[in-house]
Amino acid sequence: MSLTGERKADFSDIYAQPDPRAYVSTLERFEYQIPQRATPIFREVIGAARPGRVLDVCCSYGINSALLKSAQDPREVLDRYTAPSVARWSAAELAAADREEFTGDLDVVGLDLSEPAIAYGREAGLLTDGWAENLETTDPSPELVKGVADTGLIISTGGVGYVGLPTFERLLGAIDRPHELWLAIFVLRVFDYSDIAGLLADHDLVTERLPGTFPQRRFADTTEQQAAVHDVERRGLDPEGLEAAGWYHAHCYLTRPRNAEAPRTST
Numbered sequence: 001m002s003l004t005g006e007r008k009a010d011f012s013d014i015y016a017q018p019d020p021r022a023y024v025s026t027l028e029r030f031e032y033q034i035p036q037r038a039t040p041i042f043r044e045v046i047g048a049a050r051p052g053r054v055l056d057v058c059c060s061y062g063i064n065s066a067l068l069k070s071a072q073d074p075r076e077v078l079d080r081y082t083a084p085s086v087a088r089w090s091a092a093e094l095a096a097a098d099r100e101e102f103t104g105d106l107d108v109v110g111l112d113l114s115e116p117a118i119a120y121g122r123e124a125g126l127l128t129d130g131w132a133e134n135l136e137t138t139d140p141s142p143e144l145v146k147g148v149a150d151t152g153l154i155i156s157t158g159g160v161g162y163v164g165l166p167t168f169e170r171l172l173g174a175i176d177r178p179h180e181l182w183l184a185i186f187v188l189r190v191f192d193y194s195d196i197a198g199l200l201a202d203h204d205l206v207t208e209r210l211p212g213t214f215p216q217r218r219f220a221d222t223t224e225q226q227a228a229v230h231d232v233e234r235r236g237l238d239p240e241g242l243e244a245a246g247w248y249h250a251h252c253y254l255t256r257p258r259n260a261e262a263p264r265t266s267t
Contacts, residue, residue: 038155060112069106111133186214
């Protein structure tokens with residue numbers, strides 16, 4: 001029996017704020033770093049796939065988009081949200097500053113349960129569009145179906161576990177050319193990705209796992225750590241030096257059309 005679902009720290013309040021400042025400052029205390037580590041890999045995949053539209057699943061406020069659209073070091077991008085100089089800004093002022101800061105042609109849309117996070121991402125220009133919908137339990141709205149139809153790449157930095165096979169089934173059903181889809185998905189080692197990989201294979205897509213692991217964040221407490229160690233061992237994985245050392249770690253799964261050349265980062 002998996003323990004992570006019931007013992008993972010609850011950060012739901014940071015997704016209910018009008019802007020990303022509480023999200024960034026809270027997770028910073030646990031050295032949250034998976035978006036920064038994912039950015040260069042996402043860029044490699046975008047270069048190979050040349051997608052018309054990128055869909056970020058469990059996108060929160062659009063942080064992955066901000067990192068992809070910025071030429072700055074990822075740490076500097078996130079530091080703007082905790083800088084004393086912006087502490088007195090309203091959410092609208094911060095969104096206006098983001099809209100001016102993060103420009104470019106990259107078309108990123110987002111899916112998340114949080115309506116405030118999606119609203120901020122749209123207002124700040126981090127998301128071309130976004131939808132606060134639960135595809136685990138409900139079919140996508142007509143607006144979402146229309147919005148993701150041209151998706152060429154799906155990315156996610158830790159959404160699997162919160163969402164699973166039903167969400168990906170519904171997304172692939174809404175995308176016009178699922179057999180041409182690319183995906184770059186970071187999955188905590190406590191969760192199994194095989195059912196989603198199997199779904200992708202049914203659409204003639206090839207999934208490969210990158211070597212090594214990617215630290216996500218430090219555990220909030222020993223209860224969370226013990227649950228993670230239990231779950232990775234249950235999956236036949238070795239937590240030594242990883243979860244046993246105090247960190248969530250993720251695997252990165254890259255998916256491409258069968259006839260497409262793998263990006264350099266997968267070798």
